[in-house]
Amino acid sequence: MDGKIKLQVRDLSKIYEDNGREVVALKDVNLEVKESEFVMIVGPSGCGKTSLINIIGGLDTASSGEVLLDGKAVNRPGADRGMVFQGYSLFPWLSVQKNVEFGLKMKKVPAAERAEHARKYIRLVGLEGFEDALPRQLSGGMKQRVAIARTLANEPEVLLMDEPFGALDAQTRVVMQELLADISRRTGTTILFITHDIDEAVLLGERIYVMSRRPGTVRDAITVDIPGERDHNSLVLPEFLETKKKIMDMLWQESQDAALDK
Structure with a gap:
């Protein structure tokens, strides 16, 4: 797809110490995300996916390389990058409405304005009517909807998501x-x-970066070409299955090579 490059990762590496031993988690990672693009990253367990997204989000630092947002280097957390994790990270004592308003309140947005803004995103995630509910009254899927609404309400330049649906049951996950x-x-x-x-x-990605085993680097970038809007019916399309098979073969090979490394 054509479009402005929004996010770039250039020659990024991450090395850390583990009981006096140097571990290379990421090595020379290069990727880009265009404006309004939906990009996925997959890779074998332990390949550094979470380390990578934490560095992009400013929660960790790279050993070398850089992250650019709109061409400017970023190395600390910022409102321009919103993050959604597998854990919902909701304030249990606050209602859905107040959880979604929280970031806006920190920005000192006036009460009436932030309330209306929050309601807009509560509607967007399908939770209208649950504004006054507490997190303990919600299902896992509903809690993640609140977390997504809260992040989107701050209108970040880029939404970073680290396995946000990993804790959900299969049916809720597809929803x-x-x-x-x-x-x-x-x-x-x-x-x-x-x-x-x-x-x-x-199902979700316009492009998919496939990472190698540790040290994690980009093995391939795959463009997904599936006709129509993506939903559960897409899971059985020939184009879907062909792309899935291609990625499965890559990850299988990485797993086999990792076993031989040991």
């Missing part, structure tokens, strides 16, 4: 995937999404 695909279409939000689930990657 949330369809919801996120719809939100992406309606808002044009730029999204970078980490997953270990190949079906999820192919």
Whole structure:
């Protein structure tokens, strides 16, 4: 797809110490995400996916290389990058409405304005009518909807997602995937999404970066070409299955090579 490059990772490496031993988690990672693009990252366990997204989000630092947002280097957390994790990170004592308003309140947005803004995103994630509910009254899928609404309410330049649906049951997970695909279409939000689930990657992604075993680097970048809007019916399309098979073969080879490394 054509378009402005929103996010770039250039020659990024991450090395850390483990009981006096040097471990190379990431090595010379290069990737880019265009404006309004939905990009997935998949890779074998331990390949550094979470380390990578934490560095992009400013929660960790790279040993070398850089992260650029709109061409400017970023190395600390910022409102321009919103993050959604597998854990919902909701304030249990606050209602859905107040949880979604929280970031806006920190920005000192006036009460009436932030309340209306929050309601807009609560409607977007399908939780209208639950504004006064507390997190303990919600299902896992509903809690993740609140977490997504809270992050989107701050209108970040890029939405970073680290296996956000990993703790959900299979049926709820598909529902949330369809919801996120719809939100992406309606808002044009730029999204970078980490997953270990190949079906999820192919269902949601316009492009998929496949990472190698440790030290993690980009093995391939795959453009996903599936006709029509993405939903559960896409899972059985020939184009879906062909792309899934291609990624499965890559990850199988990485797993086999990792076993031989040992």
